[in-house]
Amino acid sequence: MQRHLLRAVLPREGPNRWDLVLLPMVIASLFMVVLGAQRMAAPYAAGAPLSVSLDPAALPGYTLQTVLRMALAMAASVVFTFAYGSLAAKSERAGRILIPLLDILQSVPILGFLSITVVGFLKLFPGSLLGPELAAVFAIFTSQAWNMAFSFYASLRVVPRDLYQASVVFGLSPWQRFWKLEVPFATPNLVWNAMMSVAGGWFFVVASEAISVEGYSINLPGIGSYIALAIAQKNAAAMAYAVAAMLLVILSTDQLLFRPLVAWAERFKVELSPGPPPPRSWLLTALRRARIGRLAAELGARLWELSSRLLAGRRSRLPGRRRRRLSARSLHVLDRWRTLILVAVAGMSIVALARFVHGEVSYSEIGQVAVYGLITALRVAVLTLLATLVWLPVGVWIGLRPRLAQRAQPVVVFLAAFPANLVFPVAVSAIIAWRLNPEVWLSPLMILGTQWYILFNVIAGAAALPGDLKEAAASLGLRHRVLWQRVLLPAVFPAYVTGGLTASGGAWNASVVAEVASWGADTLSATGIGAYIAANTAAGDHPRIALGVAVMSLYVIALNRTVWEKLYVLARQRFALE
Numbered sequence: 001m002q003r004h005l006l007r008a009v010l011p012r013e014g015p016n017r018w019d020l021v022l023l024p025m026v027i028a029s030l031f032m033v034v035l036g037a038q039r040m041a042a043p044y045a046a047g048a049p050l051s052v053s054l055d056p057a058a059l060p061g062y063t064l065q066t067v068l069r070m071a072l073a074m075a076a077s078v079v080f081t082f083a084y085g086s087l088a089a090k091s092e093r094a095g096r097i098l099i100p101l102l103d104i105l106q107s108v109p110i111l112g113f114l115s116i117t118v119v120g121f122l123k124l125f126p127g128s129l130l131g132p133e134l135a136a137v138f139a140i141f142t143s144q145a146w147n148m149a150f151s152f153y154a155s156l157r158v159v160p161r162d163l164y165q166a167s168v169v170f171g172l173s174p175w176q177r178f179w180k181l182e183v184p185f186a187t188p189n190l191v192w193n194a195m196m197s198v199a200g201g202w203f204f205v206v207a208s209e210a211i212s213v214e215g216y217s218i219n220l221p222g223i224g225s226y227i228a229l230a231i232a233q234k235n236a237a238a239m240a241y242a243v244a245a246m247l248l249v250i251l252s253t254d255q256l257l258f259r260p261l262v263a264w265a266e267r268f269k270v271e272l273s274p275g276p277p278p279p280r281s282w283l284l285t286a287l288r289r290a291r292i293g294r295l296a297a298e299l300g301a302r303l304w305e306l307s308s309r310l311l312a313g314r315r316s317r318l319p320g321r322r323r324r325r326l327s328a329r330s331l332h333v334l335d336r337w338r339t340l341i342l343v344a345v346a347g348m349s350i351v352a353l354a355r356f357v358h359g360e361v362s363y364s365e366i367g368q369v370a371v372y373g374l375i376t377a378l379r380v381a382v383l384t385l386l387a388t389l390v391w392l393p394v395g396v397w398i399g400l401r402p403r404l405a406q407r408a409q410p411v412v413v414f415l416a417a418f419p420a421n422l423v424f425p426v427a428v429s430a431i432i433a434w435r436l437n438p439e440v441w442l443s444p445l446m447i448l449g450t451q452w453y454i455l456f457n458v459i460a461g462a463a464a465l466p467g468d469l470k471e472a473a474a475s476l477g478l479r480h481r482v483l484w485q486r487v488l489l490p491a492v493f494p495a496y497v498t499g500g501l502t503a504s505g506g507a508w509n510a511s512v513v514a515e516v517a518s519w520g521a522d523t524l525s526a527t528g529i530g531a532y533i534a535a536n537t538a539a540g541d542h543p544r545i546a547l548g549v550a551v552m553s554l555y556v557i558a559l560n561r562t563v564w565e566k567l568y569v570l571a572r573q574r575f576a577l578e
Helices: 002-009 017-040 056-090 092-107 110-124 130-142 145-157 161-169 174-203 205-209 223-232 236-268 282-289 291-317 328-358 363-399 402-417 424-434 451-463 467-475 480-514 529-539 542-574
Strands: 210-213 216-219 516-519 522-525
Touching: 017 056, 017 282, 017 291, 056 092, 056 130, 056 145, 056 174, 056 205, 056 223, 056 236, 092 145, 092 480, 092 542, 110 130, 110 205, 110 529, 110 542, 130 145, 130 205, 130 210, 145 174, 145 480, 145 542, 161 174, 174 205, 174 236, 174 402, 174 451, 174 480, 205 210, 205 223, 205 480, 210 223, 216 223, 223 236, 236 282, 236 402, 328 363, 328 542, 363 402, 363 451, 363 480, 363 529, 363 542, 402 451, 424 516, 424 522, 451 480, 467 480, 480 516, 480 529, 480 542, 516 529, 529 542
Parallel strands: none
Antiparallel strands: 210 216, 516 522
16 A cells, blocks of 8 residues: 555656646645744734725735634535535434534624633733634634535435435545535535635624724724724725725635535536536646646555555454444433433523622613614524525526626625625715614614525526426426426525525524624614624623524524524424435
8 A cells, every 4th residue: 555655646747838837826825824833923922903995005914814814714614514414414412402403603792702712812812812813713703604504514414315215325435425425515515615715704804803802903904993993093995995905805715715615516416317518617627637646646546545444444344343222211310310300401591690780780771682683683584684685696697607706606605705895985984974863874884794595505506407307397388387386496495595594594693793884973773683782792781792692592592493494404304305
């Protein structure tokens, strides 16, 4: 095996023209990663101010730092998605705990995570900028991971049974089945949701880099802190530079990462007849034709086979032990004990939270915060419904046209990644000039970045529609209303549920930055739980932060359990590809 590895490592042929394209890109990427890592580990004393300049010459360095944070957060999100989503989907008992927990995590606003993690990371890495950097990376992670985990979980729940039966016939181990069946089946939707997760990270980049919690005011060098400073100083030119930098980064990310992934994911579509020509990517073509790309792929395949054989050999050497199968009654008793333990832990947590909050907050204020949550819930419901009515048909129309979907991809990514903070000046100026009601006209800012979750998931669902199903509908002459009722809506419904759930959760999270908008000295605020959390986070009032986050989580969980969970069941029972 070592000889085979050496043969894979040692090139048998010289480089070609595609290698001359890839090698400079690889070297430049490694150089930027090393440079960014050195800046992240620079010395830093807690409380010391970090200078951020609006000079356009400093923007490339800030962009590099932000991109590196986004990349680290995305890598952590992928690992979390595979582990969390597969466990929740494959174990019914674990799913009963993990999915509600994911609802809670998704409902906690990014400022809630920052108020907890900033001090912890500062103490974990004293005297180093790595503490605030990891706090920012974790904040971006919380804006990416939940959406990807939900997408992976939903895909695993609708894997066709005949594919599982085929994996059993071929004798695949659980590990092989995970990488050869489950991950490939989930890849098309997961790639689209990864794009949306990156966009979500861009949406909250200002809150993650311009940290102001518990008396700490840390402006990490990056596009987010650059935008925050430009807003505070009413510098429209600097905001234009930031928009241009974001546009350049998003287009580069589309060309260098997501467009190759979308083209590569086409190979995993489940269909019985050939579909339209797959989307093309010049980078994917270069990777396939370059000798360095083929060499890396061959080496990876050899290492994978070696690790699989080693694991198989280790399993074969283990002594054969018979596992005792628990009886149905024992499983029922174990399940009841597990439920009782969880209920006890939840009860103690609620009691501890109540004591912590009630020591500073009166019952009347708690009732008032509950009303704030209801107001925000109404905003989220109305905005999610309006976004569904607009983007569901648009997403189906785009997804059924592969070339259009490929062209629309970078546009939608840019719109989704566009930080709401850049719209605040326009919104605040218009509301003040036209004397509009902030309670109504600040609300669209909540759905500004999260509505694209619906569009992205619907496009992915429509693009994954099997070609044989489209041919059958065409041969039967299904058109207009009947086509939508019998084919299109059922086909995209599972993907829509994932998109609607994440859009709704994202709108709750965005309420923290959208219900309070500022432009220089002008600040407008709307009544709601988001404004309540934002105000108390800036003041470092932990009891009220905990109260606001708890109330928001309760509302999100109630909506998910009563609405979105039933839609998930409907998608799995009636609209899964079998």
